[in-house]
Amino acid sequence: MKMWSGRFRQPLNPEFESWQRSFPFDKQLLSEEVAASSAYAAALEKLRILSPAEYKQTVDALHALESDAAKNPAILNDEEAEDVHHFVERELVKRIGEAGYKLHSGRSRNEQIATDLRLFVRAQIDVTVALLAELAQAFVSCAAEAGEAEMPAYTHLQRAEPVLVAHWLLAYVEMFLRDADRLKDCRERLNECPLGSGAIAGSTLPLDRKAMTKQLNFDAPTANSMDATSDRDFAIEFTQVLALLGVHLSRWAEEQIIFCTQEFGFVKLPESFSTGSSAMPQKQNPDLLELVRGKSARLMANSQAMLTNMKGLALAYNKDLQETQIPIFDSAQTATAMLRQSAGYMREVQFDFARMKSAAQAHSMNAFAAATYLARKGVAFRRAHEVVGAAVRLCMDKGCELEALPLEELKSLNPVFEKDFYEAVKLQAVLDCHDVVGGTARERVKSALADTKQRIAKLRGGAVYAHT
Ligand code: ARG
Numbered sequence: 001m002k003m004w005s006g007r008f009r010q011p012l013n014p015e016f017e018s019w020q021r022s023f024p025f026d027k028q029l030l031s032e033e034v035a036a037s038s039a040y041a042a043a044l045e046k047l048r049i050l051s052p053a054e055y056k057q058t059v060d061a062l063h064a065l066e067s068d069a070a071k072n073p074a075i076l077n078d079e080e081a082e083d084v085h086h087f088v089e090r091e092l093v094k095r096i097g098e099a100g101y102k103l104h105s106g107r108s109r110n111e112q113i114a115t116d117l118r119l120f121v122r123a124q125i126d127v128t129v130a131l132l133a134e135l136a137q138a139f140v141s142c143a144a145e146a147g148e149a150e151m152p153a154y155t156h157l158q159r160a161e162p163v164l165v166a167h168w169l170l171a172y173v174e175m176f177l178r179d180a181d182r183l184k185d186c187r188e189r190l191n192e193c194p195l196g197s198g199a200i201a202g203s204t205l206p207l208d209r210k211a212m213t214k215q216l217n218f219d220a221p222t223a224n225s226m227d228a229t230s231d232r233d234f235a236i237e238f239t240q241v242l243a244l245l246g247v248h249l250s251r252w253a254e255e256q257i258i259f260c261t262q263e264f265g266f267v268k269l270p271e272s273f274s275t276g277s278s279a280m281p282q283k284q285n286p287d288l289l290e291l292v293r294g295k296s297a298r299l300m301a302n303s304q305a306m307l308t309n310m311k312g313l314a315l316a317y318n319k320d321l322q323e324t325q326i327p328i329f330d331s332a333q334t335a336t337a338m339l340r341q342s343a344g345y346m347r348e349v350q351f352d353f354a355r356m357k358s359a360a361q362a363h364s365m366n367a368f369a370a371a372t373y374l375a376r377k378g379v380a381f382r383r384a385h386e387v388v389g390a391a392v393r394l395c396m397d398k399g400c401e402l403e404a405l406p407l408e409e410l411k412s413l414n415p416v417f418e419k420d421f422y423e424a425v426k427l428q429a430v431l432d433c434h435d436v437v438g439g440t441a442r443e444r445v446k447s448a449l450a451d452t453k454q455r456i457a458k459l460r461g462g463a464v465y466a467h468t
Contacts, residue, residue, distance in 0.1 A: 032116040041059055120332075373421055378416070
Protein backbone atom coordinates (compact mmCIF):
# COMPACT_ATOMS: atom_id res chain seq x y z
CA MET A 1 0.00 0.00 0.00
CA LYS A 2 1.19 3.53 -0.82
CA MET A 3 1.55 5.96 2.07
CA TRP A 4 -0.82 8.48 0.49
CA SER A 5 -3.22 6.79 -1.96
CA GLY A 6 -6.62 7.54 -0.32
CA ARG A 7 -7.49 10.70 -2.24
CA PHE A 8 -6.31 9.45 -5.63
CA ARG A 9 -8.67 8.04 -8.26
CA GLN A 10 -6.13 7.32 -10.97
CA PRO A 11 -2.98 5.23 -10.78
CA LEU A 12 0.34 6.95 -11.28
CA ASN A 13 1.97 7.01 -14.68
CA PRO A 14 4.26 3.98 -14.35
CA GLU A 15 7.35 5.75 -15.63
CA PHE A 16 6.75 8.70 -13.30
CA GLU A 17 6.12 6.31 -10.46
CA SER A 18 9.52 4.73 -10.79
CA TRP A 19 11.27 8.01 -11.62
CA GLN A 20 10.15 9.78 -8.44
CA ARG A 21 11.32 7.02 -6.11
CA SER A 22 14.29 7.72 -3.88
CA PHE A 23 14.65 4.19 -2.54
CA PRO A 24 17.38 3.29 -5.05
CA PHE A 25 19.66 5.73 -3.18
CA ASP A 26 18.10 6.40 0.21
CA LYS A 27 18.22 2.68 1.04
CA GLN A 28 21.61 3.51 2.49
CA LEU A 29 19.80 5.39 5.27
CA LEU A 30 18.26 2.20 6.62
CA SER A 31 20.16 2.13 9.89
CA GLU A 32 19.44 5.83 10.50
CA GLU A 33 15.76 5.22 9.73
CA VAL A 34 15.68 2.30 12.16
CA ALA A 35 17.34 4.35 14.90
CA ALA A 36 14.99 7.31 14.42
CA SER A 37 11.93 5.07 14.20
CA SER A 38 12.89 3.25 17.38
CA ALA A 39 13.08 6.56 19.23
CA TYR A 40 9.74 7.55 17.74
CA ALA A 41 8.16 4.24 18.78
CA ALA A 42 9.26 4.86 22.36
CA ALA A 43 7.57 8.27 22.28
CA LEU A 44 4.36 6.67 20.93
CA GLU A 45 4.40 4.09 23.68
CA LYS A 46 4.61 6.85 26.28
CA LEU A 47 1.45 8.30 24.74
CA ARG A 48 -0.16 4.83 24.81
CA ILE A 49 -0.59 4.88 21.05
CA LEU A 50 1.54 1.76 20.97
CA SER A 51 0.85 -0.78 23.73
CA PRO A 52 3.97 -2.08 25.50
CA ALA A 53 3.62 -5.30 23.47
CA GLU A 54 3.25 -3.42 20.20
CA TYR A 55 6.20 -1.26 21.09
CA LYS A 56 8.40 -4.28 21.71
CA GLN A 57 7.20 -5.96 18.52
CA THR A 58 7.90 -2.80 16.55
CA VAL A 59 11.39 -2.21 17.87
CA ASP A 60 12.35 -5.88 17.58
CA ALA A 61 11.10 -5.97 14.00
CA LEU A 62 13.00 -2.78 13.16
CA HIS A 63 16.25 -4.22 14.45
CA ALA A 64 15.63 -7.57 12.81
CA LEU A 65 15.07 -5.75 9.54
CA GLU A 66 18.36 -3.93 9.90
CA SER A 67 20.35 -7.08 10.59
CA ASP A 68 18.52 -9.04 7.87
CA ALA A 69 19.42 -6.34 5.35
CA ALA A 70 23.04 -6.44 6.45
CA LYS A 71 23.14 -10.20 5.96
CA ASN A 72 21.09 -10.26 2.81
CA PRO A 73 21.09 -6.97 0.89
CA ALA A 74 18.79 -8.56 -1.70
CA ILE A 75 15.82 -7.74 0.55
CA LEU A 76 16.48 -4.12 -0.37
CA ASN A 77 15.42 -4.83 -3.95
CA ASP A 78 11.87 -3.72 -3.25
CA GLU A 79 10.41 -2.29 -6.45
CA GLU A 80 7.29 -1.06 -4.68
CA ALA A 81 8.99 0.95 -1.96
CA GLU A 82 8.90 4.66 -2.71
CA ASP A 83 11.63 5.55 -0.27
CA VAL A 84 13.38 4.17 2.79
CA HIS A 85 10.51 5.30 5.02
CA HIS A 86 7.95 3.46 2.92
CA PHE A 87 10.22 0.41 2.74
CA VAL A 88 10.48 0.20 6.51
CA GLU A 89 6.73 0.51 6.91
CA ARG A 90 6.14 -2.22 4.33
CA GLU A 91 8.60 -4.53 6.07
CA LEU A 92 7.10 -3.79 9.49
CA VAL A 93 3.64 -4.70 8.28
CA LYS A 94 5.02 -7.88 6.68
CA ARG A 95 6.65 -8.79 9.95
CA ILE A 96 4.14 -7.72 12.63
CA GLY A 97 0.91 -7.17 10.71
CA GLU A 98 -1.48 -4.24 11.04
CA ALA A 99 0.32 -2.84 14.11
CA GLY A 100 3.13 -1.88 11.73
CA TYR A 101 0.97 0.95 10.41
CA LYS A 102 0.75 2.57 13.86
CA LEU A 103 4.35 3.78 13.82
CA HIS A 104 3.45 6.56 11.42
CA SER A 105 0.99 8.10 13.93
CA GLY A 106 1.43 11.88 13.99
CA ARG A 107 4.55 11.57 11.87
CA SER A 108 5.67 12.82 8.47
CA ARG A 109 8.39 11.66 6.15
CA ASN A 110 9.51 15.28 6.04
CA GLU A 111 10.78 15.13 9.62
CA GLN A 112 12.05 11.58 9.10
CA ILE A 113 14.32 12.41 6.20
CA ALA A 114 15.54 15.53 8.01
CA THR A 115 16.42 13.36 11.02
CA ASP A 116 17.97 10.52 9.01
CA LEU A 117 20.18 12.92 7.09
CA ARG A 118 21.39 14.59 10.28
CA LEU A 119 22.26 11.19 11.71
CA PHE A 120 23.97 10.20 8.48
CA VAL A 121 26.03 13.39 8.19
CA ARG A 122 26.96 13.20 11.86
CA ALA A 123 28.28 9.66 11.48
CA GLN A 124 30.11 10.60 8.29
CA ILE A 125 31.72 13.55 10.04
CA ASP A 126 33.09 11.22 12.71
CA VAL A 127 34.45 8.84 10.10
CA THR A 128 35.98 11.68 8.08
CA VAL A 129 37.60 13.29 11.12
CA ALA A 130 39.14 9.94 12.05
CA LEU A 131 40.47 9.53 8.50
CA LEU A 132 41.86 13.05 8.52
CA ALA A 133 43.70 12.19 11.72
CA GLU A 134 45.13 9.09 10.01
CA LEU A 135 46.23 11.08 7.00
CA ALA A 136 47.77 13.80 9.16
CA GLN A 137 49.59 11.07 11.08
CA ALA A 138 50.98 9.64 7.84
CA PHE A 139 52.32 13.09 6.91
CA VAL A 140 53.84 13.51 10.37
CA SER A 141 55.56 10.14 10.11
CA CYS A 142 57.10 11.19 6.79
CA ALA A 143 58.16 14.48 8.36
CA ALA A 144 59.79 12.69 11.29
CA GLU A 145 61.57 10.34 8.90
CA ALA A 146 62.82 13.25 6.80
CA GLY A 147 64.63 14.62 9.86
CA GLU A 148 66.77 17.56 8.78
CA ALA A 149 66.55 16.86 5.05
CA GLU A 150 66.33 20.03 2.96
CA MET A 151 64.50 20.97 -0.21
CA PRO A 152 63.77 24.06 -2.28
CA ALA A 153 60.52 25.87 -1.53
CA TYR A 154 58.75 27.64 -4.37
CA THR A 155 56.82 30.81 -4.90
CA HIS A 156 55.36 31.30 -8.38
CA LEU A 157 56.69 27.75 -8.83
CA GLN A 158 60.15 29.32 -9.02
CA ARG A 159 62.83 28.34 -6.54
CA ALA A 160 62.53 30.70 -3.58
CA GLU A 161 64.25 29.61 -0.37
CA PRO A 162 65.39 26.32 1.10
CA VAL A 163 63.17 24.71 3.74
CA LEU A 164 63.16 21.47 5.68
CA VAL A 165 61.21 18.68 3.99
CA ALA A 166 59.43 18.29 7.33
CA HIS A 167 58.37 21.94 7.24
CA TRP A 168 56.83 21.43 3.80
CA LEU A 169 54.96 18.30 4.90
CA LEU A 170 53.65 19.95 8.04
CA ALA A 171 52.11 22.71 5.91
CA TYR A 172 49.61 20.14 4.64
CA VAL A 173 48.91 18.87 8.13
CA GLU A 174 47.78 22.40 9.07
CA MET A 175 45.21 22.28 6.26
CA PHE A 176 43.95 18.85 7.33
CA LEU A 177 43.65 19.91 10.95
CA ARG A 178 41.60 22.92 9.90
CA ASP A 179 39.37 20.65 7.83
CA ALA A 180 38.82 18.45 10.89
CA ASP A 181 38.04 21.52 12.94
CA ARG A 182 35.45 22.71 10.46
CA LEU A 183 33.81 19.29 10.44
CA LYS A 184 33.59 19.26 14.21
CA ASP A 185 32.11 22.74 14.15
CA CYS A 186 29.49 21.61 11.63
CA ARG A 187 28.72 18.58 13.82
CA GLU A 188 28.04 20.77 16.81
CA ARG A 189 25.52 22.87 14.92
CA LEU A 190 23.73 19.96 13.28
CA ASN A 191 23.24 18.02 16.48
CA GLU A 192 19.56 18.85 17.00
CA CYS A 193 16.64 16.48 16.67
CA PRO A 194 13.87 17.28 14.15
CA LEU A 195 11.56 14.47 15.32
CA GLY A 196 8.26 15.97 16.47
CA SER A 197 8.29 18.63 13.77
CA GLY A 198 5.63 16.78 11.78
CA ALA A 199 5.08 17.70 8.15
CA ILE A 200 5.60 21.44 8.65
CA ALA A 201 3.71 22.78 11.67
CA GLY A 202 4.81 20.44 14.46
CA SER A 203 3.40 17.06 15.44
CA THR A 204 -0.29 16.69 16.15
CA LEU A 205 0.65 14.52 19.14
CA PRO A 206 2.16 15.79 22.41
CA LEU A 207 5.37 13.82 21.89
CA ASP A 208 8.22 13.84 24.37
CA ARG A 209 10.73 15.46 22.07
CA LYS A 210 13.40 15.60 24.75
CA ALA A 211 13.31 11.83 25.19
CA MET A 212 13.71 11.26 21.43
CA THR A 213 16.52 13.79 21.38
CA LYS A 214 18.31 11.96 24.16
CA GLN A 215 17.83 8.53 22.67
CA LEU A 216 19.43 9.64 19.40
CA ASN A 217 22.31 11.44 21.14
CA PHE A 218 21.26 14.83 19.89
CA ASP A 219 21.86 17.86 22.11
CA ALA A 220 18.43 19.50 21.79
CA PRO A 221 15.19 19.34 19.82
CA THR A 222 15.12 21.70 16.82
CA ALA A 223 13.46 24.99 17.68
CA ASN A 224 11.16 25.54 14.71
CA SER A 225 9.21 22.92 12.78
CA MET A 226 9.15 24.83 9.49
CA ASP A 227 12.89 25.27 9.57
CA ALA A 228 13.58 21.76 10.80
CA THR A 229 11.65 20.02 8.03
CA SER A 230 13.19 22.05 5.24
CA ASP A 231 16.65 22.87 6.53
CA ARG A 232 19.67 21.32 4.86
CA ASP A 233 22.26 23.84 6.08
CA PHE A 234 24.09 21.09 7.92
CA ALA A 235 24.47 19.13 4.69
CA ILE A 236 25.50 22.22 2.75
CA GLU A 237 28.17 22.94 5.34
CA PHE A 238 29.28 19.31 5.26
CA THR A 239 29.66 19.27 1.47
CA GLN A 240 31.37 22.66 1.56
CA VAL A 241 33.90 21.51 4.11
CA LEU A 242 34.55 18.45 1.96
CA ALA A 243 34.94 20.65 -1.11
CA LEU A 244 37.64 22.62 0.69
CA LEU A 245 39.25 19.40 1.86
CA GLY A 246 39.19 18.41 -1.81
CA VAL A 247 41.03 21.59 -2.70
CA HIS A 248 43.72 20.76 -0.15
CA LEU A 249 44.12 17.21 -1.39
CA SER A 250 44.14 18.40 -4.97
CA ARG A 251 46.91 20.94 -4.34
CA TRP A 252 48.94 18.24 -2.65
CA ALA A 253 48.29 15.80 -5.50
CA GLU A 254 49.28 18.38 -8.10
CA GLU A 255 52.50 19.12 -6.26
CA GLN A 256 53.34 15.42 -5.98
CA ILE A 257 52.65 15.01 -9.69
CA ILE A 258 55.10 17.79 -10.45
CA PHE A 259 57.67 16.47 -7.99
CA CYS A 260 57.58 12.95 -9.39
CA THR A 261 58.34 14.05 -12.96
CA GLN A 262 61.78 13.10 -14.27
CA GLU A 263 62.50 16.85 -14.42
CA PHE A 264 62.09 17.26 -10.65
CA GLY A 265 62.73 13.72 -9.46
CA PHE A 266 62.03 14.56 -5.79
CA VAL A 267 59.35 11.93 -5.32
CA LYS A 268 59.70 8.22 -6.05
CA LEU A 269 56.20 7.00 -6.81
CA PRO A 270 55.21 3.84 -5.00
CA GLU A 271 54.53 1.13 -7.57
CA SER A 272 51.66 -0.13 -5.43
CA PHE A 273 49.80 3.12 -6.11
CA SER A 274 50.70 3.66 -9.78
CA THR A 275 49.72 2.14 -13.08
CA GLY A 276 51.50 1.64 -16.38
CA SER A 277 50.77 2.40 -20.00
CA SER A 278 49.33 -0.12 -22.45
CA ALA A 279 51.42 1.50 -25.18
CA MET A 280 54.67 2.76 -23.63
CA PRO A 281 56.34 -0.01 -21.65
CA GLN A 282 58.60 2.30 -19.64
CA LYS A 283 55.82 4.36 -18.06
CA GLN A 284 54.79 4.60 -14.44
CA ASN A 285 51.89 6.98 -14.06
CA PRO A 286 50.72 8.79 -10.92
CA ASP A 287 47.10 7.67 -11.26
CA LEU A 288 46.28 7.87 -7.58
CA LEU A 289 47.31 11.51 -7.50
CA GLU A 290 45.51 12.32 -10.73
CA LEU A 291 42.32 10.72 -9.44
CA VAL A 292 42.56 12.62 -6.17
CA ARG A 293 42.90 15.82 -8.20
CA GLY A 294 40.06 14.78 -10.51
CA LYS A 295 37.68 13.65 -7.79
CA SER A 296 38.11 16.91 -5.92
CA ALA A 297 36.09 18.43 -8.79
CA ARG A 298 33.17 16.23 -7.74
CA LEU A 299 33.39 17.48 -4.18
CA MET A 300 33.25 21.06 -5.42
CA ALA A 301 30.40 20.34 -7.81
CA ASN A 302 28.38 18.60 -5.10
CA SER A 303 28.58 21.56 -2.77
CA GLN A 304 27.51 23.81 -5.61
CA ALA A 305 24.61 21.47 -6.43
CA MET A 306 23.42 21.71 -2.82
CA LEU A 307 23.34 25.49 -2.87
CA THR A 308 21.67 25.66 -6.24
CA ASN A 309 19.01 23.17 -5.19
CA MET A 310 18.06 25.19 -2.12
CA LYS A 311 18.12 28.72 -3.46
CA GLY A 312 14.59 28.86 -4.84
CA LEU A 313 12.70 26.83 -2.25
CA ALA A 314 9.85 28.52 -0.44
CA LEU A 315 9.30 27.14 3.05
CA ALA A 316 9.05 24.39 3.97
CA TYR A 317 9.52 20.89 2.49
CA ASN A 318 9.67 20.58 -1.28
CA LYS A 319 10.41 17.41 -3.17
CA ASP A 320 13.48 19.10 -4.67
CA LEU A 321 15.07 18.29 -1.33
CA GLN A 322 15.08 14.63 -2.23
CA GLU A 323 17.72 15.48 -4.84
CA THR A 324 20.06 16.82 -2.16
CA GLN A 325 20.63 13.30 -0.92
CA ILE A 326 22.69 12.37 -3.96
CA PRO A 327 25.45 14.98 -3.54
CA ILE A 328 25.53 14.31 0.21
CA PHE A 329 26.09 10.59 -0.30
CA ASP A 330 28.50 11.12 -3.14
CA SER A 331 30.63 13.65 -1.27
CA ALA A 332 30.78 11.50 1.85
CA GLN A 333 31.83 8.46 -0.13
CA THR A 334 34.22 10.30 -2.44
CA ALA A 335 36.01 12.12 0.37
CA THR A 336 36.34 9.00 2.48
CA ALA A 337 37.96 7.07 -0.36
CA MET A 338 40.26 9.98 -1.26
CA LEU A 339 41.48 10.18 2.33
CA ARG A 340 42.08 6.45 2.60
CA GLN A 341 43.96 6.37 -0.69
CA SER A 342 46.05 9.40 0.12
CA ALA A 343 47.06 8.02 3.51
CA GLY A 344 48.01 4.70 1.88
CA TYR A 345 50.14 6.54 -0.64
CA MET A 346 51.89 8.63 2.02
CA ARG A 347 52.83 5.50 3.95
CA GLU A 348 54.64 4.16 0.86
CA VAL A 349 56.06 7.19 -0.90
CA GLN A 350 59.83 7.77 -0.89
CA PHE A 351 61.71 10.99 -1.41
CA ASP A 352 65.05 11.46 -3.13
CA PHE A 353 66.63 13.50 -0.35
CA ALA A 354 69.99 13.83 -2.11
CA ARG A 355 68.36 15.35 -5.16
CA MET A 356 66.21 17.63 -3.04
CA LYS A 357 69.27 18.81 -1.14
CA SER A 358 71.26 19.64 -4.23
CA ALA A 359 68.27 21.53 -5.64
CA ALA A 360 68.09 23.43 -2.34
CA GLN A 361 71.66 24.65 -2.85
CA ALA A 362 71.36 25.82 -6.41
CA HIS A 363 70.15 29.00 -8.11
CA SER A 364 71.21 31.39 -5.33
CA MET A 365 68.43 30.37 -3.00
CA ASN A 366 70.51 31.81 -0.17
CA ALA A 367 70.22 35.33 -1.60
CA PHE A 368 67.57 36.45 0.91
CA ALA A 369 69.77 35.20 3.74
CA ALA A 370 72.74 37.00 2.13
CA ALA A 371 70.83 40.28 2.08
CA THR A 372 69.81 39.69 5.68
CA TYR A 373 73.53 39.21 6.52
CA LEU A 374 74.23 42.72 5.22
CA ALA A 375 71.17 44.14 6.96
CA ARG A 376 72.39 42.69 10.26
CA LYS A 377 75.62 44.58 9.69
CA GLY A 378 73.72 47.83 9.42
CA VAL A 379 73.08 48.11 5.66
CA ALA A 380 69.50 49.22 4.90
CA PHE A 381 67.66 46.21 3.56
CA ARG A 382 66.70 47.91 0.31
CA ARG A 383 70.41 48.61 -0.36
CA ALA A 384 71.41 45.12 0.77
CA HIS A 385 68.87 43.69 -1.66
CA GLU A 386 70.42 45.66 -4.52
CA VAL A 387 73.96 44.60 -3.59
CA VAL A 388 73.09 40.93 -3.36
CA GLY A 389 71.09 41.27 -6.58
CA ALA A 390 74.26 42.49 -8.27
CA ALA A 391 76.20 39.59 -6.75
CA VAL A 392 73.58 37.15 -8.08
CA ARG A 393 73.97 38.75 -11.50
CA LEU A 394 77.72 38.08 -11.32
CA CYS A 395 77.03 34.46 -10.35
CA MET A 396 74.67 34.07 -13.30
CA ASP A 397 77.36 35.32 -15.66
CA LYS A 398 79.96 33.02 -14.13
CA GLY A 399 77.63 30.07 -13.62
CA CYS A 400 78.39 29.80 -9.90
CA GLU A 401 76.77 30.23 -6.48
CA LEU A 402 77.15 33.22 -4.13
CA GLU A 403 79.52 31.35 -1.84
CA ALA A 404 81.93 30.86 -4.80
CA LEU A 405 82.52 34.60 -5.22
CA PRO A 406 85.87 35.69 -3.75
CA LEU A 407 85.75 38.11 -0.82
CA GLU A 408 87.44 40.90 -2.84
CA GLU A 409 84.77 40.72 -5.46
CA LEU A 410 82.06 40.90 -2.77
CA LYS A 411 83.84 43.79 -1.06
CA SER A 412 83.92 45.66 -4.33
CA LEU A 413 80.12 45.55 -4.24
CA ASN A 414 79.97 46.58 -0.59
CA PRO A 415 82.88 46.85 1.90
CA VAL A 416 80.75 45.44 4.73
CA PHE A 417 81.26 41.85 3.46
CA GLU A 418 83.58 39.83 5.71
CA LYS A 419 84.77 36.25 5.88
CA ASP A 420 81.81 35.27 8.09
CA PHE A 421 79.61 35.79 5.01
CA TYR A 422 80.52 32.30 3.83
CA GLU A 423 79.17 30.76 7.05
CA ALA A 424 76.00 32.82 6.86
CA VAL A 425 75.04 31.51 3.42
CA LYS A 426 75.64 27.80 4.12
CA LEU A 427 72.50 25.71 3.79
CA GLN A 428 72.03 25.01 7.52
CA ALA A 429 72.63 28.64 8.44
CA VAL A 430 70.15 29.74 5.82
CA LEU A 431 67.52 27.43 7.31
CA ASP A 432 68.31 28.43 10.87
CA CYS A 433 68.09 32.15 10.23
CA HIS A 434 64.31 31.65 9.85
CA ASP A 435 64.14 31.40 13.60
CA VAL A 436 60.58 32.47 14.33
CA VAL A 437 57.48 30.59 15.39
CA GLY A 438 56.22 28.93 12.21
CA GLY A 439 59.61 29.29 10.46
CA THR A 440 61.82 26.62 8.97
CA ALA A 441 64.77 26.88 11.42
CA ARG A 442 65.62 23.34 12.47
CA GLU A 443 64.74 23.84 16.15
CA ARG A 444 61.44 25.50 15.22
CA VAL A 445 60.46 22.60 12.98
CA LYS A 446 61.36 20.14 15.71
CA SER A 447 59.00 21.82 18.14
CA ALA A 448 56.33 22.23 15.43
CA LEU A 449 56.52 18.49 14.84
CA ALA A 450 56.04 17.75 18.55
CA ASP A 451 53.15 20.19 18.75
CA THR A 452 51.48 18.74 15.66
CA LYS A 453 51.76 15.22 17.04
CA GLN A 454 49.90 16.37 20.14
CA ARG A 455 47.14 18.00 18.16
CA ILE A 456 46.66 14.82 16.14
CA ALA A 457 46.56 12.69 19.29
CA LYS A 458 43.85 14.98 20.64
CA LEU A 459 41.87 14.66 17.43
CA ARG A 460 42.17 10.88 17.51
CA GLY A 461 41.02 10.78 21.12
CA GLY A 462 37.90 12.76 20.29
CA ALA A 463 36.60 10.68 17.37
CA VAL A 464 33.18 9.06 17.84
CA TYR A 465 31.82 6.55 15.37
CA ALA A 466 28.30 5.53 16.41
CA HIS A 467 25.23 7.42 15.30
CA THR A 468 22.97 6.07 18.02
N1 ARG B 1 11.92 10.64 -0.07
C1 ARG B 1 11.57 11.92 0.41
C2 ARG B 1 12.80 12.84 0.40
O1 ARG B 1 13.88 12.37 0.40
C3 ARG B 1 11.01 11.82 1.80
C4 ARG B 1 10.11 12.96 2.15
C5 ARG B 1 8.82 12.85 1.36
N2 ARG B 1 7.89 13.86 1.73
C6 ARG B 1 6.89 14.19 0.93
N3 ARG B 1 6.12 15.14 1.37
N4 ARG B 1 6.67 13.65 -0.21
O2 ARG B 1 12.70 14.02 0.38
